[in-house]
Amino acid sequence: MIRNLSEEHSLISNWVSELRDVQVQSDRLRFRRNLERIGEVAAYEISKELPWVTREVQTPLGVHGSKVLEEQPIIATILRAGLAMHQGVLNYFDKADNTFVSAYRKHREDGGFDIVLDYVSSPSIQDRILIISDPMLATGTSLAKTIVALQHLGKPAKTYIIAAIASRQGIEYLQDAIGEELNLWCGDIDETLDENGYIIPGLGDAGDLAFGEKLQH
Numbered sequence: 001m002i003r004n005l006s007e008e009h010s011l012i013s014n015w016v017s018e019l020r021d022v023q024v025q026s027d028r029l030r031f032r033r034n035l036e037r038i039g040e041v042a043a044y045e046i047s048k049e050l051p052w053v054t055r056e057v058q059t060p061l062g063v064h065g066s067k068v069l070e071e072q073p074i075i076a077t078i079l080r081a082g083l084a085m086h087q088g089v090l091n092y093f094d095k096a097d098n099t100f101v102s103a104y105r106k107h108r109e110d111g112g113f114d115i116v117l118d119y120v121s122s123p124s125i126q127d128r129i130l131i132i133s134d135p136m137l138a139t140g141t142s143l144a145k146t147i148v149a150l151q152h153l154g155k156p157a158k159t160y161i162i163a164a165i166a167s168r169q170g171i172e173y174l175q176d177a178i179g180e181e182l183n184l185w186c187g188d189i190d191e192t193l194d195e196n197g198y199i200i201p202g203l204g205d206a207g208d209l210a211f212g213e214k215l216q217h
């Protein structure tokens, strides 16, 4: 299931528009906060699909059968661009377990790049609800590598992916690579990727906009 939240004319479209806008995106605090807000709303939307149970809660004046999440999800992100969105998801699933993966583009002399994944910190994901946030689903290769790496830690009950902007090509790549139904919640879908694997029109480099420029490997 692919949910393009921009089609629902919600506040998410406003925030994605600010992420894209060169006049606004240079304000790093606002850029990070917009990613965080998208993470928060996506977490809320996904929460409507998760299993709930009724638990008796003692109030000062009586007992109430309250609906509560059956279990907390595991929320995962890919360093470093994913951090702000991850914080948004964690703001709402505030008791969640967390998975961190580092992945970066190692540039080759021929102009291409390979995804190097060298750090995974995670609990077992066996039978758990897994929510992975990755703000820019561009080629889909880092997400696919992350999902494959996490498969060594168990088989999740269900995996959700949250992105601010996804490319059509990345969605198709990921659908083929993971070999199961893709559950993607994204702020918008763009049609084009350039030769450097950047989403066009996209927003630029989300990690640099959130945290500042880095040296290239």
Ligand SMILES: O=c1cc[nH]c(=O)[nH]1
Binding pocket: 081, 136, 138, 197, 198, 199, 200, 202, 203, 204, 205, 206, 207
């Ligand atoms: O367009 C893109 C692609 C990958 N990562 C980004 O930050 N932007």
